[in-house]
Amino acid sequence: MTAPSVDRVELTTVDDDGAVFHVADEAGTVTPDELTALVPDTAYEHLGVSFRTLPRPSGRLLTRFGTVNDVHFGEVEAGRVDDHADGPILRVPPGADPYPEVMNRAAVADLGAADLDAVIVKGDLTSTAAPEEFDAFAATYGGAFGDHLHVVRGNHDAVGGQTAYAGDRLIELPGVAIALIDTVIPDAPSGTLLPEQLDWLDDVAAASTDPVIVMGHHQQWLTGKREPGYFGLDPDASDALAGVAARRPAIVAYTAGHTHRHRVRAMASGVPSIEVGCVKDFPGTWAEYRVYEGGILQVVHRLSSPEALAWSEACRVLYSDFGVDYVTYALGRLDERCFVVPLR
DSSP states (O other), rough: OOOEEEEEEEEEEOOOSOOEEEEEETOOEEEEEEOSSSOTOOOEEEETEEOOEEEEEEEEOEEEEEEEEEOOBOOBBBBOOOOOSSSOOOOOOTTSSSSSHHHHHHHHHHHHHOOOOOOEESSSBBBOOOHHHHHIIIIIIIIHHHHGEEEOGGHHHHHHTOTOOSOOEEEEEEEEEEEEEOBBOOOOSOOOOOOHHHHHHHHHHOOOOOOSEEEOOOOOOOSOOOTTTTTSSSSHHHHHHHHHHHOOOEEEEEEOOOSSOOOEOTTTTTTTTEEOOOOTTTOOOOEEEEEEEEEEEEEEOOOOOOHHHHHHGGGGTTTGGTOOOOHHHHHHHHGGSEEEOOOO
């Protein structure tokens, strides 16, 4: 029997000793193709794609942890924008498993198999902050990771007075501290940071002898028109966060969700401001952080169970009625998914 012809090749993940491609045949079936035992910081070619493995930071590997965001338990329509009829708006067939459950089961399986020291969820656990949606999240993630799970809320989780997973917290792992900040304004899509939160972060960074990664739900405003309703962390709070990072060299990155895309920009100090794509639709990802004595790797992984791939592939067309190329937007460039976070 002749093997199906390859219709599309995407290089989704590169780390210091491996790479993962996702290959679609003419029938549209996508399968992962993983390369292992590669040499760090070395050029390769596979399936007609040239790439270079990441350099491995110096020193010992101290810890590994993973993050997800925008998991959206309870959502039933992907691509819905407010009350617009445009989309396309995707739903699963009657009787099929809800797609957030399909995608999050795959995420929990991948995170569990990676044997991480911590799993951090950066908000939008739910679709509407309904109690049953929080229960579904807790059953799926809490049951799998227990004390290794750390969670902060997103804007979808603070509707109608809900306060679950509110507040800031410090997570200390070998060689790194994670300042998990609550950026939510209840009942609003945008976010902010209060003066007392910034003071807390400043104190944490001043006292830390390890690198500090700041994590929250809303992406940082960095350029463009200063609008109070910016769909992210408001400009004043964003500037204040950048100011803390500038004066506290322990802070090496800010990483968020909310936008359902992979993107990296830089604060004026050079500290990267990172966005990680969602679990619930295309491309369906989670981010791994490998902390070495001499630096930190961010490595984004695509969920690759057959069920997860089937759903995420269907979601490549989301928002096309609005003129959005969702594949380019959500997937981003390889160097915005997989890269070295330097120490300062």
